[in-house]
Amino acid sequence: EAQVTQNPRYLITVTGKKLTVTCSQNMNHEYMSWYRQDPGLGLRQIYYSMNVEVTDKGDVPEGYKVSRKEKRNFPLILESPSPNQTSLYFCASSLGQGTDEKLFFGSGTQLSVL
Amino acid sequence: SQQGEEDPQALSIQEGENATMNCSYKTSINNLQWYRQNSGRGLVHLILIRSNEREKHSGRLRVTLDTSKKSSSLLITASRAADTASYFCATPSGGRRALTFGSGTRLQVQP
Numbered sequence: 001e002a003q004v005t006q007n008p009r010y011l012i013t014v015t016g017k018k019l020t021v022t023c024s025q026n027m028n029h030e031y032m033s034w035y036r037q038d039p040g041l042g043l044r045q046i047y048y049s050m051n052v053e054v055t056d057k058g059d060v061p062e063g064y065k066v067s068r069k070e071k072r073n074f075p076l077i078l079e080s081p082s083p084n085q086t087s088l089y090f091c092a093s094s095l096g097q098g099t100d101e102k103l104f105f106g107s108g109t110q111l112s113v114l
Numbered sequence: 115s116q117q118g119e120e121d122p123q124a125l126s127i128q129e130g131e132n133a134t135m136n137c138s139y140k141t142s143i144n145n146l147q148w149y150r151q152n153s154g155r156g157l158v159h160l161i162l163i164r165s166n167e168r169e170k171h172s173g174r175l176r177v178t179l180d181t182s183k184k185s186s187s188l189l190i191t192a193s194r195a196a197d198t199a200s201y202f203c204a205t206p207s208g209g210r211r212a213l214t215f216g217s218g219t220r221l222q223v224q225p
Contacts, residue, residue, distance in 0.1 A: 004156070033212065043157075043202070043215040050211060058212060090156055099206035100145045100164070103213060105156030 002027045006091050006106035013081055014114050021076045021109045023091030031094045031101065032074040033058070034066065036087040037108075043090070049074055050097050081113040118146075118203040118216035126222040133190045135219040137203030138183075146179055147204045147213065148188050157202065160188075195225045 004025045013019055025032065033048035035058075045058030049068040063085055065077040074093075078085060089109045094101035121136045137146070145164045149157040163170045163179045163186065170177045176189040190197055200220045204213040 031211070035215075040217065042217040045207075045212045045214075048212060056211075088154065092157075097211055099211065099213070100162060102147065102159040102162060103149075103157070103204075105158070107156045108154065110154070 002104070004091055004093055004104050004106040006089075006109050008109060009107065010110050012112045012114065015082055016080050019078050019081060019111075021078075021089060021091075021111070023074045023076065023106060024072050025074075025091075025093040025104070026072065027093065027095065027104065028071065029093035029095050029104070030071070031097050032068065033092045033103070034064070034074070034076050035090045035092065036060065037090065038087050046076070046089075081111075083113050085111065086113045087111060118205050118214065120201070120203060120216045120219040122219060123217070124220045124222070126224065127193060128224050129193060129195055131193055131223075133193050133197070133221055133223070135188045135201050135221070137186045137188070137216055139186075139203070139205050140184065142181070142184075143205045145206065146186050148175075148177060148186075149202045149204060149215070151200045151202065151218070153199070160201075190221075193221075193223045195223050197221060198223045 034046040035043040037043045047066040049055045091106040092103040118139045147162045148160045151157045174191045179186045200218040202215045202218045204215045207214045
């Protein structure tokens, strides 16, 4: 089944403890992206990747890192999480890089930073 | 920066009724997409309409686009309880490979 898989689904951590949220897609998509969703603010893009080893900042990249060493994986790394990073995170991918490509989303990761 | 803004923020209707949601955006676009999100889950693509199209249909969905007014509408006909979800419009972000999403319309369909 074609899908974007995120793990974990729920994560509770403490301030400063490094964490990684994994994202994997099995559709051979070129483009991958991370969004965070907060009440009243909608979805905001954190980072995106056009292809392997090509990443770029979105609207809210501060406090996050990403890497794209393989086409299928695009992990989101929080080196030193803070409470303002408590949010619902989504990974998304699309086949091509055009702005008319439809995005496929993972099921989300609810992160709480205490 | 938020490009699309949906209206209304929330909508409650009875099963069988039609639901209409509107999206306004700020800058010129070459396409606009609509997505659905069930509570706390990932978004699912519904439909894409290009700037040279005024109307598009997909099953019970009808989308219109008025580029002169910078607005789009999503109509769901003969709604079902399973249509209960949040609906978002998304537009290309100028100069960056991204979609910018509005804050969404929460639709509640009462059985």
